[in-house]
Every structure is written in C-alpha cells, then in structure tokens.
Amino acid sequence: MARPIWTGVLTFGLVTLPVGLYTATEDHTVHFHQLQRGTSDRIRNKRVNERTGKEVGGDRIVKGYEIDEGEYVVVEPEELEEISPGRSKVIDLAGFVDLCEVEPVYFDRTYYVGPRGKEYVKVYELMRAALDRADKAGIATLTMRGKEYLTALRAQPRVLVLHTLHWADEVRDPASVVPDLPERRTSSDSKELRTAEQLIDALTIEWNPDEYHDTYEERVLKLVAAKRKGEEVVGEAEPPEATNVIDLMEALSRSVEQSRSRGRKGGDGKGAAGKARTGAGKTRAAAKKEPAGKKKSAGRKGAAGRKESEDLASLSKAELQKRASAAGVAGRSKMTRDQLVKALAGQAA
Structure with a gap:
C-alpha cells in the first residue's frame, strides 16, 4: 500500500475526520538521458558562476529577487521558512459549490483522500455519500510542503478526491493570450450551427477512459526498438488541411452522414443512446395507437x-x-x- 503524502483532519461543520492524501496519478512519459553525440558519456547539469565559470556548491547558494537589472535583494532559505504557511493539518471546508461552476482551467493536481483508520470509515462514507448525492464540491485551503493551496473536495463512487486549484490571479484572461478570438457569437438559428449540433449528437459516445491510451509513448518505444535493430523508421502522416469557410457547410453535412453511415455498418446505426431514443419513440407511438379503453x-x-x-x-x-x-x-x-x-x-x- 502507498503511504500518504500528507496527513491531517478534514472538518465538515462540527464533524472532524482524520484523513491522508494519496497521489492519484502517475507519469508514464518515456524519459531520455542527455549524451554527447558519438559517445555514451552522460551530460550533467551543474551550478556554475556565470562570471567565473566555476562550479558552486549548494551550501553557498542563496536566493535573489531582482529589483533592477543586476540589483538583487538576497533572501536566505531560513527567512523563507519563517514566513511560509504554518504546518496546518486541517482541511476546513468553507462552503460548497456546484461542480459545473468550477471551470476545468482551475484544476491542477488530483489526490485521493482516505480515512486514517477503520474506526473512521463510517464517517468517511457518510461524507462521501452526502457529497455524491448533492453533486457539489467542498472548497477549502490546504497547507502542504510549505505552500498553501486552494482545493475542491468531491465524491467519486468509492472514494473522496481532492483537487488542488489554481488561484484566480494565476488563470490568464483568454483575450490577453489568444489572438483572433471571435468578437461575436454565432447566430443560434444559423444552418451551420444546427448541422454542427447534429454532428455532435451523432458522435456522442459513452465516457470510458480505458478505451484511450498514450499512442505517442508507444511510437517512441517502437522508434527505440527499430533503431536498436537498425530498421527503417517511418514517420507519421501530415495533418489534414484546414477547412475553408466556404466549404464549411459541406464539410459538416458530409461529417454527419459519414458518422451515421459508420453507425449503420456497425449495427443499426445507433449507439446505446440512439437505441434508447428509438425505444422511447416506439413506446410513445404505441401509446398513441392504444385504444382509449x-x-x-x-x-x-x-x-x-x-x-x-x-x-x-x-x-x-x-x-x-x-x-x-x-x-x-x-x-x-x-x-x-x-x-x-x-x-x-x-x-x-
């Protein structure tokens, strides 16, 4: 079993629950070492004084905040520790919000929250079930590893999860970073919009994360294996050309028909939702034909x-x-x- 990265208590009104946080995700990225070309010699990063070119030990390095070019205010590690958030061991839920109100851009990292002891399981499950039925997230602050976080606590079918959130001033205004954003919204009665909605409906699927995997990681490993055997490496195809605005309606209509055709080849042309809608339609039609008696x-x-x-x-x-x-x-x-x-x-x- 994994060890918690943080332990403390979760408070819910006057209810106090001892909990631990566990990392919910893991990194499967393929990692490479840096080598000097033509050799197997590793390249290492060193802390070097840019003026003298000499390496400097970690015990001789301090932090400097630049207030002007070449002018710094030096801050010692001990001084930072003195003003860092206290070693708080409390997640105090300040209030609850609807999950749909929290934009995904605010989410950062995810942790599982577990009870610290079998004697707390009943209280834990009560809190999980209440959050699940309310479909809300508890908002709280948390101090962990010398840093304060804004967090959202929510329920999954078997476990409580805690998301660290970005502070409001950390989220950029899209208009300040994304060029050429549309200045007006698409008319709600436009033919293109209605066709795009039909395409979304035709391509609606059930969310199953197990159906997706990191294909780039697989290609990297295949590349390494091929180069090891001295085999030729085949590159990926170029991305398709951008759709011309003039051809937009035609592209949308063909996409809708194509998605429906694929569905028909796979069966009756409808997914689970489509089958349910068809069944509901038949039921309503039968009800209309049913004699009044x-x-x-x-x-x-x-x-x-x-x-x-x-x-x-x-x-x-x-x-x-x-x-x-x-x-x-x-x-x-x-x-x-x-x-x-x-x-x-x-x-x-």
Missing part, C-alpha cells in the same frame, strides 16, 4: 410517476447518469443530480 387512468399514472421520482431520488449521480445514458436523455452530461432526477422521472411519466 386500455389506457391507464391519470391517477394511476400520477402515482407511478411519483413512485418513480422517489426511487430515482435515492440513487447516486453516477447511477442516474447511467440511466440517463440508457434512456437517451439529451444534455445529460451537464445536468445536476436534481435535473437528472426530473428528466428521468418525466420520461417515466
């Missing part, structure tokens, strides 16, 4: 709808998402938990 009373329908809504309210958001996917609920990925319940209950009614 065989229709259920409005009272029984209302009671069934309320019962369905109550059953849905007991499910977690992950379970609701699965049902919404099977039922073909449009826009389900952006819905809150309550919106999912209403959408599914409406279909059941």
Whole structure:
C-alpha cells in the first residue's frame, strides 16, 4: 500500500475526520538521458558562476529577487521558512459549490483522500455519500510542503478526491493570450450551427477512459526498438488541411452522414443512446395507437410517476447518469443530480 503524502483532519461543520492524501496519478512519459553525440558519456547539469565559470556548491547558494537589472535583494532559505504557511493539518471546508461552476482551467493536481483508520470509515462514507448525492464540491485551503493551496473536495463512487486549484490571479484572461478570438457569437438559428449540433449528437459516445491510451509513448518505444535493430523508421502522416469557410457547410453535412453511415455498418446505426431514443419513440407511438379503453387512468399514472421520482431520488449521480445514458436523455452530461432526477422521472411519466 502507498503511504500518504500528507496527513491531517478534514472538518465538515462540527464533524472532524482524520484523513491522508494519496497521489492519484502517475507519469508514464518515456524519459531520455542527455549524451554527447558519438559517445555514451552522460551530460550533467551543474551550478556554475556565470562570471567565473566555476562550479558552486549548494551550501553557498542563496536566493535573489531582482529589483533592477543586476540589483538583487538576497533572501536566505531560513527567512523563507519563517514566513511560509504554518504546518496546518486541517482541511476546513468553507462552503460548497456546484461542480459545473468550477471551470476545468482551475484544476491542477488530483489526490485521493482516505480515512486514517477503520474506526473512521463510517464517517468517511457518510461524507462521501452526502457529497455524491448533492453533486457539489467542498472548497477549502490546504497547507502542504510549505505552500498553501486552494482545493475542491468531491465524491467519486468509492472514494473522496481532492483537487488542488489554481488561484484566480494565476488563470490568464483568454483575450490577453489568444489572438483572433471571435468578437461575436454565432447566430443560434444559423444552418451551420444546427448541422454542427447534429454532428455532435451523432458522435456522442459513452465516457470510458480505458478505451484511450498514450499512442505517442508507444511510437517512441517502437522508434527505440527499430533503431536498436537498425530498421527503417517511418514517420507519421501530415495533418489534414484546414477547412475553408466556404466549404464549411459541406464539410459538416458530409461529417454527419459519414458518422451515421459508420453507425449503420456497425449495427443499426445507433449507439446505446440512439437505441434508447428509438425505444422511447416506439413506446410513445404505441401509446398513441392504444385504444382509449386500455389506457391507464391519470391517477394511476400520477402515482407511478411519483413512485418513480422517489426511487430515482435515492440513487447516486453516477447511477442516474447511467440511466440517463440508457434512456437517451439529451444534455445529460451537464445536468445536476436534481435535473437528472426530473428528466428521468418525466420520461417515466
């Protein structure tokens, strides 16, 4: 088992839970050493005085803040330690926000949060389940390794996860860094926009991270293996040319038809969501054709709808998402938990 990189307590109102943080991700990047060409000699980085050219030991190096060209204020390591955030061991949840309100650009690193002891599992699971059902994230600050972080605590099906967030002044204004941003929004009734939306709908899939992997890493390893055997290395194809604005509508329409054709070759031309939508459509059509004498009373329908809504309210958001996917609920990925319940209950009614 991995050891926690930080231990402390998580406070939730008057509830205090001892927890530990565990790194949630790992780096699989292929790493290379630097060598002098024609040899197997490693190239090492050294700290060198740029004026004398001599190497300087770490114990003789201090930090300097440049206030003018060539003019520095020297700061000793001990002085930085004295003013660094205290060794706080508390994650104090200051409040809760809807997850959809936190833009992805603010997320930095992710950690798993685990209980420190079996005696705290019940409290831990209670907090996880409550966050999951509320579909909210707890906002708190955390001091770790001499640095203060803004964090968001949220629930996954089995574990609490904590994301470190960028501070607001660390996130750039896109207009200040991205040239040629559009000055106006696309008209909502434009034919191109409607066709683009059709393409998105046709290409909508279920999120399964196991289906994706780092193909560049694989190509690097193949390159190394080929060079080791003295084999020829074949490069990748050039990227396609940019779409001309004049040909945009044609490209969108052909893309929609192409995606639908691929679906038909793979089966009936519809994914799970498409099948669910087709099934729902058939059910509604059959209901319209059903003789009046065989229709259920409005009272029984209302009671069934309320019962369905109550059953849905007991499910977690992950379970609701699965049902919404099977039922073909449009826009389900952006819905809150309550919106999912209403959408599914409406279909059941």
